[in-house]
Amino acid sequence: MTDLMEHISSTADVTIPSDPFERIVGQNHAVTLVKSAVVQRRHVLLCGPPGVGKSLLAKAAATLLPPPTEEIRVHHNPLQPDRPRVSIVKRRNAPASAQNKTTRSSDVYYVRPEELPIEVAVKMGYRCPSCGSLSTPDQGMCLECGAAKRCDWVGENSYHGLFRVLHVIHERAMPRVECREERNGVTWTVSYERDAFDTIRVTAIAAATDDDTNNNTESHVIVGIDTPRFVRVTGGTAVELLGDVKHDPYGSAEGLGVPAFRRVIPGAIHEAHEGILYVDEVATLGPLQKHLLTAMQEKRYPIVGHNPHSSGAAVRVDGVPCDFVLFASANPEDLSAILPPLRSRIRGYGYEIMLSSWMKKTPEAIDQIVRFVAQTVVEDGKIPHFAREAVEEVLSVAEEMARTIDRQRDALTLRLRELGGVVRSAGDLAVHDDAGLVERDHVRRAKKLARELRVPDHSFASKGSHVIDMDDYGSYFF
Numbered sequence: 001m002t003d004l005m006e007h008i009s010s011t012a013d014v015t016i017p018s019d020p021f022e023r024i025v026g027q028n029h030a031v032t033l034v035k036s037a038v039v040q041r042r043h044v045l046l047c048g049p050p051g052v053g054k055s056l057l058a059k060a061a062a063t064l065l066p067p068p069t070e071e072i073r074v075h076h077n078p079l080q081p082d083r084p085r086v087s088i089v090k091r092r093n094a095p096a097s098a099q100n101k102t103t104r105s106s107d108v109y110y111v112r113p114e115e116l117p118i119e120v121a122v123k124m125g126y127r128c129p130s131c132g133s134l135s136t137p138d139q140g141m142c143l144e145c146g147a148a149k150r151c152d153w154v155g156e157n158s159y160h161g162l163f164r165v166l167h168v169i170h171e172r173a174m175p176r177v178e179c180r181e182e183r184n185g186v187t188w189t190v191s192y193e194r195d196a197f198d199t200i201r202v203t204a205i206a207a208a209t210d211d212d213t214n215n216n217t218e219s220h221v222i223v224g225i226d227t228p229r230f231v232r233v234t235g236g237t238a239v240e241l242l243g244d245v246k247h248d249p250y251g252s253a254e255g256l257g258v259p260a261f262r263r264v265i266p267g268a269i270h271e272a273h274e275g276i277l278y279v280d281e282v283a284t285l286g287p288l289q290k291h292l293l294t295a296m297q298e299k300r301y302p303i304v305g306h307n308p309h310s311s312g313a314a315v316r317v318d319g320v321p322c323d324f325v326l327f328a329s330a331n332p333e334d335l336s337a338i339l340p341p342l343r344s345r346i347r348g349y350g351y352e353i354m355l356s357s358w359m360k361k362t363p364e365a366i367d368q369i370v371r372f373v374a375q376t377v378v379e380d381g382k383i384p385h386f387a388r389e390a391v392e393e394v395l396s397v398a399e400e401m402a403r404t405i406d407r408q409r410d411a412l413t414l415r416l417r418e419l420g421g422v423v424r425s426a427g428d429l430a431v432h433d434d435a436g437l438v439e440r441d442h443v444r445r446a447k448k449l450a451r452e453l454r455v456p457d458h459s460f461a462s463k464g465s466h467v468i469d470m471d472d473y474g475s476y477f478f
């Protein structure tokens, strides 16, 4: 019995890590490579049989992504409405007044009075306009030099002292200052608002690029700064992958219908800009693989209307950014259907990772399966925890699967979607019996049930059904 098994009476005693990589059972080699791939922005091909954690690895990789810094916009092009222009709005660090605090394209944070830019501090009454000393806004005169606060606004000698103080009091009643700051060509609208006497709430918005402000063109955000940059491609259509331009019965006729630039829809390759594009079963993309390859090489790809009978077909936006890290998955038997230059690009600029379907039965491996049972219970949320004897039974199922499917002795399966199916079925039986814990007998019955319920549709099993698709295993399993 391993350490973990000795110390638990049920899976309720097992600690579940919060780090998604630590929740991945086995596949240590893949975890190491995937982590470094994200940091180095390398492409990855995950190869392995169904249900061994390919999607799980890709999702875990997404948690390592730094926040995106670019928003993609499409603009009206007055000279050629059917050729909208593209621009990027950069997310910048916060203005110098709040160095060390990074901000998003729109962000809120708090600063102390001494961190305010001088003229903002003067306007808000925190600093003396003459000597710059700090004081609270309710002090109308500077205690250091005796000058009236905000006298720069009133005019040094234009008013007598009393009026000056009244004016200061009037101004002080507006404890909010808004200004524009230019940082590397990006305009920030920053508003400073007194939250408490010694805290100021700052709202910073990266308004637009110089280009936008100067030309004041109409624009349409197609990939927002806060859109999730983990994008999964499943359907494998040109529209889903490469984007589209919607149809409008009036086409681009001036003043009628929706202008072309507003009808532009980004593809998954664009939405994954600066992030991860996860293409499940990459071989099923067929001829679209060559477009994917071009996008990877160029890091920009045009958006065009794909339906030749639609007015969208006349529209084209060139140079739309798509600098993504590709995570592709494939079953080993489909490797030959992957476009050779695409595979070579992944090999040359990334990793081709083979996932294992079993692991040696070491004490660590046993502990990992125990943790997997606990994780499955917690993630499911509807089934009770497993008694220690029930966990032992799950371990024997894992061993049997490795022996019957992968012909490995003294090993445990890593086909964990299927093992998870047995765990959930056993849990359901325990719920049906009103049992407080899942017992050994529930697991045995779940195993038997899995043998009896053979469904031909694999996708049914993969959608979280508790029924296992036994066709994958032929006559090996159980």
Ligand SMILES: Nc1ncnc2c1ncn2[C@@H]1O[C@H](COP(=O)(O)OP(=O)(O)OP(=O)(O)O)[C@@H](O)[C@H]1O
Binding pocket: 023, 024, 025, 026, 027, 048, 049, 050, 051, 052, 053, 054, 055, 056, 057, 280, 329, 372, 414, 415, 416, 417, 418, 420, 462
């Ligand atoms: N290595 C693993 N560690 C922990 N859980 C796993 C692992 N592999 C599979 N699972 C469990 O099985 C489920 C399915 O895994 P996943 O979707 O990652 O498989 P896949 O390899 O992408 O399969 P497919 O080829 O069918 O897409 C996960 O949600 C998880 O519960």
Ligand SMILES: [Mg+2]
Binding pocket: 054, 055, 056, 280, 329
């Ligand atoms: Mg998957």
